[in-house]
């Protein structure tokens with residue numbers, strides 16, 4: 001155990017649970033054991049040998065969406081999600097992770113994505129060959145967007161056209177997943193192997209625009225942890241769009257929607273500092289400051305889709321959405337559009353929220369601009 005992990009476990013153990021009210025998982029389960037404090041205390045007992053490496057203790061390492069809301073309020077910046085992930089890795093290696101995790105990883109390895117599909121063929125359909133592979137700047141949509149929200153990719157290239165941006169193409173490589181699902185499963189070896197292959201392919205591109213906040217965090221930071229450093233090759237899509245909106249002239253449609261609420265994916269929290277890029281870009285284009293779909297303390301709410309929670313604890317993951325929708329009643333979401341920054345979040349919210357009016361920020365911007 002590294003000194004940092006040891007220190008994190010000690011701090012949490014002694015803490016009067018200051019982040020307790022923020023954890024979407026323990027709130028959904030109404031369970032003290034799944035608070036950040038509860039999970040970290042259980043990991044400390046595993047370390048000391050006072051608990052054994054068996055389920056349901058090891059399941060606690062998976063009771064986390066990796067939303068980082070606890071870290072955001074923690075006076076010691078304890079990276080609970082990262083610490084729990086280390087225990088996922090140990091649990092996975094010992095064979096004591098939930099069976100659903102091993103099944104999931106087995107499926108993943110068939111086609112290097114969680115959907116057992118040829119995602120390059122899926123994403124290529126509907127796009128001209130010119131867009132695939134002729135450019136040094138490419139858009140990497142990520143596996144969830146290709147599988148669940150392909151319309152966003154069409155909307156993005158429509159938006160690029162309207163803004164006069166001709167430089168970007170579509171990422172044309174056989175592997176269309178960054179490997180985060182394997183990382184979240186605790187399959188560190190599988191993740192590392194995939195990262196190595198992607199690293200050698202991706203270094204041939206000058207700039208890779210990354211749509212999914214989870215993919216961006218993975219490619220930029222988790223790859224680096226494994227020794228695969230491509231740093232500035234990766235640019236978050238919203239940063240790029242903001243610069244395009246600032247540089248180019250465009251006209252707005254007459255009746256674009258202004259009745260929106262903004263949902264920001266949790267993974268923005270892991271790399272964005274300062275003001276929200278999504279909010280800034282909506283202000284620039286639509287001229288309005290969007291209301292944030294927030295949970296406690298004004299932070300953008302977790303939808304429950306991260307950290308593989310839908311695989312390991314599907315009921316909890318669903319309850320996170322239900323609870324969030326109940327608590328958001330004052331926002332009157334039935335009458336407004338919920339604009340989210342992630343295709344995975346859009347899919348999860350659409351699946352369980354009763355409102356149909358859920359869209360991706362790229363589609364929203366495309367619907368505003370003529």
Ligand code: SF4
Pocket residue numbers: 011012013015016017018019020036037040070071073074075076077078080
């Ligand atoms: S993450 Fe910070 S606030 Fe939360 S239990 Fe640990 S020490 Fe306390």
Ligand code: SF4
Pocket residue numbers: 022023024025026035036063064065066067068069070071080081
């Ligand atoms: S990262 Fe989020 S889900 Fe995980 S323990 Fe912290 S608050 Fe809970």
